[in-house]
Amino acid sequence: MGNVYIHQLKKWPHFQWDTEHIAELLADVRYRQGRLLGYMEGLGSSLQEEATLETLTLDVLKSSEIEGEILDHDQVRSSIARRLGMEIAGLIPADQNVEGVVEMMLDATQRYDKLLTTERLFEWHASMFPTGYSGMYKIVVGTWRDNAKDDPMQVVSGGMGREKIHFQAPDSDKLDAEMHQFLDWFNLQSTIDPIIKAAVAHLWFVTIHPFDDGNGRIARAITDMQLARADETFRRFYSMSAQIRVERKGYYDILESTQKGSLDITAWIEWFLLCLRRALSATDETLATVIRKATFWRHPSSHNLNDRQRLMLNKLLDGFEGKFTSSKWAKMAKCSQDTAIRDIQDLIDRNILVKEPTGGRSTSYLVNEGLFRE
Numbered sequence: 325m326g327n328v329y330i331h332q333l334k335k336w337p338h339f340q341w342d343t344e345h346i347a348e349l350l351a352d353v354r355y356r357q358g359r360l361l362g363y364m365e366g367l368g369s370s371l372q373e374e375a376t377l378e379t380l381t382l383d384v385l386k387s388s389e390i391e392g393e394i395l396d397h398d399q400v401r402s403s404i405a406r407r408l409g410m411e412i413a414g415l416i417p418a419d420q421n422v423e424g425v426v427e428m429m430l431d432a433t434q435r436y437d438k439l440l441t442t443e444r445l446f447e448w449h450a451s452m453f454p455t456g457y458s459g460m461y462k463i464v465v466g467t468w469r470d471n472a473k474d475d476p477m478q479v480v481s482g483g484m485g486r487e488k489i490h491f492q493a494p495d496s497d498k499l500d501a502e503m504h505q506f507l508d509w510f511n512l513q514s515t516i517d518p519i520i521k522a523a524v525a526h527l528w529f530v531t532i533h534p535f536d537d538g539n540g541r542i543a544r545a546i547t548d549m550q551l552a553r554a555d556e557t558f559r560r561f562y563s564m565s566a567q568i569r570v571e572r573k574g575y576y577d578i579l580e581s582t583q584k585g586s587l588d589i590t591a592w593i594e595w596f597l598l599c600l601r602r603a604l605s606a607t608d609e610t611l612a613t614v615i616r617k618a619t620f621w622r623h624p625s626s627h628n629l630n631d632r633q634r635l636m637l638n639k640l641l642d643g644f645e646g647k648f649t650s651s652k653w654a655k656m657a658k659c660s661q662d663t664a665i666r667d668i669q670d671l672i673d674r675n676i677l678v679k680e681p682t683g684g685r686s687t688s689y690l691v692n693e694g695l696f697r698e
Contacts, residue, residue, distance in 0.1 A: 327584050331494050331531050337505065339524055341590040346520075349597045353519060356604045357555065364561050367615075372559050373410060375614045379560040380404050382610065384429050387544045387565035390572055395422055404430065412638075424451035425541070432545040433560055436552035439511050442503065445534075448545065452538050463536035468499040477533060490580050493533035502532045510546070518554035522547050523596035524589070531583055544568070551600075561611070567603035575599075616696055617641045623695045625674045632657040633667050637676070640691050647680070647688035 330336060364372055381401045388395050399418035403426040406415060418426070428448040438444075450466035457463065464470055471477045477493040494502055506528055514521065529543045544565050552558060568575050574595070582592040620626055620641060629637070636657055640648060654664035668689060671677040676695065680688040 327489070327492070329492055329531075329583050330585065330587055331502075331583075333587055335587055337528060338587060339528075340588045341520075341593050342588070345590055346593055346597060349594065349601070350517060350519065353597050353601050353604070354517075356601060357519075360561055360604055360607060361555060361557070364559070364611075371614060371618050372561075373408070374618060375561050375611060376559045377401065377404055377408065377410060377412075378610050378614055379563050379607070380429060380433065382563045382566045383548065383560065384425055386563065386569040387429075387541050388425060390544075390565065390569050390575075391540055395425070400426060408434075420454045421452075424454050427451045428542070428545055429548065432549040433552050434558045436549045436558060440507055440546065440549065442507065445503075445542065448542055449535050449538055452541065458537040461537075465536075468503070468534045469496055469536045471496045471536075479533075490576075491533075491583050493531070499532070499534050503534055506532060510550075518550060519597070519600065520593060522550035522554065523593045525550050526596065527579070527582060527589060527592055530579060562603045562607040563610075564600060564603050567599050567606060571599060571602075613642065619696050620691070625676055625695065629671075630667070632659060632663075633671060636667070637671075637691065647686075648690070649686045649688050651686065 364375065367375075381397065381404055384400050384404070385395055385397060396419070398416055399422045401412075402415045403418040403423055405412045407426065407430055428451055431444070431448065446466045453463060453465045456465050469477065476495060478489050479491040479493075506525075509528075510521075510525055516524070526543050526547045529546055530539060533539045535542065547564055548560070551564065552560070578592055578595045582589055585591075617638070620637075626637070636653055639656065646652075650661060650664045650668055653659075653668060654661045657664065657667070659667075668677060672679070672689075675692055677689045678692050680690050682688075
């Protein structure tokens with residue numbers, strides 16, 4: 325006999341968990357969340373905007389990476405900045421699929437207080453798959469999957485004859501009723517702690533698996549929406565998706581074991597809270613970069629720069645990997661070598677760039693650390 329999945333159990337979807345077992349962990353997560361939000365509150369709105377831009381960029385990139393899709397960092401950042409009405413240097417056009425994922429994520433987080441409806445989910449799905457294809461495969465877009473001829477819908481890995489079924493979703497004829505029940509619960513003011521509600525919502529949506537593709541990314545957008553409700557702000561200062569990306573194997577393992585278990589989902593909630601706690605800790609690095617950049621751009625010597633200089637300095641401040649040379653400048657700024665050298669020399673004259681002390685065949689440059697001491 326095959327596995328029985330939680331959505332096939334008689335009492336589905338009446339989840340249970342051991343409140344006592346997770347109480348200490350939840351209190352710690354709540355404390356860290358409050359401390360982070362309080363700290364950000366004291367930094368002023370321009371830094372909050374910059375932190376939100378960095379966090380949402382990370383969120384979109386990493387949520388797609390979890391599914392094996394690599395998006396262009398600069399396109400994602402530009403698309404988010406444009407939609408948030410932020411004036412930043414070096415904005416570039418974004419591909420249709422990038423715009424679609426950004427649209428979904430911003431709708432979830434910036435309009436977190438609005439009802440989550442069937443129509444809204446259909447819009448998210450359609451924006452993610454603007455061509456009606458996922459890779460080379462044509463999929464049903466902007467509506468629930470209709471796998472009547474393919475039911476049951478299974479998530480499978482392994483070659484022919486060695487297939488491993490990780491999970492089997494509810495049949496498509498049940499999706500209307502399943503999603504109606506989920507959305508009623510999600511939109512209802514409940515006594516459940518809002519962070520616990522985010523954990524339950526994530527698992528519940530992934531289990532229903534209502535779309536042909538994109539269920540993981542939409543589940544994480546719903547999670548972000550509920551976490552924004554927990555934070556009571558559209559500003560985002562930590563990325564759950566970035567942390568899930570780091571822990572991808574553990575994420576899939578716990579989802580699979582939970583869907584083959586009972587309706588007691590304490591283990592899943594505990595994993596979710598631990599992951600969220602690590603996401604809150606990891607945000608220190610993002611915020612350090614944001615504050616460092618803000619300090620730099622407030623310095624008088626950084627004023628009146630050309631667009632190429634602003635673009636390339638932002639790349640350096642974001643943590644450019646490897647040696648930063650004039651030939652890399654020319655390539656990335658799409659200008660001639662002579663122009664790159666003139667741009668760099670101007671920044672050296674302004675005391676913004678310094679030559680890296682270690683020699684080598686080609687000179688490389690660093691941002692002058694003295695500018696960060698206010």
